[in-house]
Amino acid sequence: MTEHFQTIVIGAGSGGMTVAIGLAGLGKQVALIEGKHVGGDCTNVGCVPSKTLIHLAKNFKPGMNADDLLREVTRKRDALREKETEEVKHIENLTFIEGMAQFTAPKRLRVTHPDGSSHELTADNIVIATGARPRMIDIPGLPAERTLTNESLFDLTCLPKHLVIVGAGIIALEMAFAFQKLGSQVTMFALDKRPMMTAIPEASEAIQNELERRRITTYYNATAQSFDESTRTLTIQQDEQLITLHNVDKVLVAIGRVRNLDSLGLEQAGVKVDPRLGILVNSYGETNVKGVYAIGDVTPTSAFTHSANAQGRRVVQRIAFPYLPLAKKEPLFPNATFSDPEVAAVGLTQKELAEYCHPQIIKRIRVDFKTHTDRGYTDGIENGFIIVDAVRLTGQILHATVVGPSASEIISFFTLAISQKISLYKIYRLVYPYPTFSSGILKVADFFMRDTLPNLGKELAAYLKYRFAKPSP
């Protein structure tokens, strides 16, 4: 028997749930297929347990039991998972199906259930939201029980005395700071040449300073060689040198993600996949096959829960209100890393800036919390700043990076300012509560004005000269 739905969503992660619940709420008949856990990475092995851990670690005090804390993380995660699983089974117009889905035709899926049985489903629209899984490496000699990824990390019941982290990206850094606070000795190594390669170098520098201040040992341009279980020694290679790390309890591998596309049978649907970028979609998640959508980690868009949600919201709009015109541009996707200090950014990347703008048209403004804001002084912030790249003369903001306490909250001010094209002249006129970190935003505007107003002639000339000039190759 073949069941038919208005929309089938494959994957009950945050992106898939946004589409399924959104469309069901609008009266569409929706099927939601999930092979593992409702809530996807975010609830189960991502944001929710990691932020719970980060929050508890921040308030961790001597005398507390770190193992209890790890169990509390698992408990909170499980409670939310159960709640979400129950909820998703009781939503009107939504049929929740456990199993693995595979295309047999563009609008047809075969679902294989946990008991081995299978059946076929058809739909007007199919949304691929199967996410990604951790990329693994093979370290000769390292036993599986010592190897962690974000998928097994939050089932830990016992704090590793010495945690080695492979990678220097978001997950690696968030966990490095959290486990250091809980009392683990933390060593990080990565093939990258600096931490957080996706951020501007100034952010990497701030993070590196804090890593060192907290005695987290780091090795860059480094690869794993082998592990000796008898002495629990991990050998890594940096440049030409071999380095040995002793008494290693666990190794967390956090070197990136692999898209979950292999078992989907995309070739049966004719959906185009780029081996590097994933499923190619437009700003409304539409693939090359009409009626087949993709969102979240399987697409080239930034691999954040909020990006998947935002894409999901747009797919809901596209499916439910197809007569509404397509917006020309993707929304701005801010990003945030919950390291300590936090790092958040929005707007053009440095690569995009270099590609689209002549360097002479950009004014970079840096405000350091410690020296330029009283809050940085009262709170003793050594490594924190706001960096803004703005168009000279006009004060239009192109990019902002915030490093420091509440950076992940402050960044939304810039998302609003950039998306609504609010210039630094207008931002200069606002009043910011004292003493906050956001009052640093006023300093950014101050510095821009101080640079611009006394030199209006020069600024205008430069603006006219470089506005449409091509950046040098």
Add this chain to the structure above:
Amino acid sequence: MTEHFQTIVIGAGSGGMTVAIGLAGLGKQVALIEGKHVGGDCTNVGCVPSKTLIHLAKNFKPGMNADDLLREVTRKRDALREKETEEVKHIENLTFIEGMAQFTAPKRLRVTHPDGSSHELTADNIVIATGARPRMIDIPGLPAERTLTNESLFDLTCLPKHLVIVGAGIIALEMAFAFQKLGSQVTMFALDKRPMMTAIPEASEAIQNELERRRITTYYNATAQSFDESTRTLTIQQDEQLITLHNVDKVLVAIGRVRNLDSLGLEQAGVKVDPRLGILVNSYGETNVKGVYAIGDVTPTSAFTHSANAQGRRVVQRIAFPYLPLAKKEPLFPNATFSDPEVAAVGLTQKELAEYCHPQIIKRIRVDFKTHTDRGYTDGIENGFIIVDAVRLTGQILHATVVGPSASEIISFFTLAISQKISLYKIYRLVYPYPTFSSGILKVADFFMRDTLPNLGKELAAYLKYRFAKPSP
């Protein structure tokens, strides 16, 4: 000998410093007169020491010494004071004068120096920025050495075991939470009927819940009766009942502020003063006397450092660039209280809303962090929310209050949105980093849309009917 200046600023607090340093930087000859400490309340007895204390208290752990921490607050405060005092003496075009100033004519002042000598100064412009001091009450039997105000609080070298706080406003609440964290027993009483009377009742409720959760005892509608030093017992009266508070070490009086206007000789200058509101000024700080300005606590504007600074910046503009047109409106003044949770608000007050808007034109939206955001769940936030009052149908934001972590940072998003008239429709389209508290802003927009879109006809009718309707008296 009479010295003449382009501008004389009376009071080296944050407002006065903004004007003096701003004008001196623009090449004007400025005199800055201060009778006490450079930096005014903010540096010496306000934001700087209080936020240092709040920050240290937040990270206070068992085994640390609270007395050391109090001395660290004093040390950091003194270091900043010394730095600011030194700096102010070495600014080009700025003459720093120690002494008390008194008008002898609209543009003429007599300054009495600490050694008793005096001399006269004249100026084209005089800016009054003398601030305010704590309002005192007399509690019969309470010795002076047990009485604290914000002016003596930050010289404490020893943690009070039992601290009684009179008042339930910003200073009272900030210090209640901070001293509780350091280990003091804290009791609060106030004539007010709830904490933080200037905030919306929902914020008071959240604060009250947290006070109770932290075992801070509170009495409202209560007044002090007497103190018995032999038993260190403070008797207060609540309604008809007498209540005794035992083993009281210190009593912090935080019941409001008195403007420093008495010794200024304002009548010699002819400057109009309202006994309740202070010196009356327009949005550029101009008093009724041409060339005489007033800013900060001596004016009716909200008594925050950032308000004084904002006024100061406008006075600088008015004096240095008098040909620039006057802006019609005052900027929006946000406010923030660094209690735990923080409380911040911007936009129309509830009184102004009731005065200008028919209740049917306003849609109030409340998003609770705990139930509506995942970050509230991971961080276990019991008392935190965003409340927005918006115009129905149009989604124009009139007021926002945020209670919770980073409220003082998140509020600037709303300052920007309100001042630039960015509606909830536009805010709905933004992407917010996950999992943050600011993603609650998206929920606000979601709730507005969910309420509005399916009922467009009804909403339009109500909008047309009530848009220009008078609120009932």
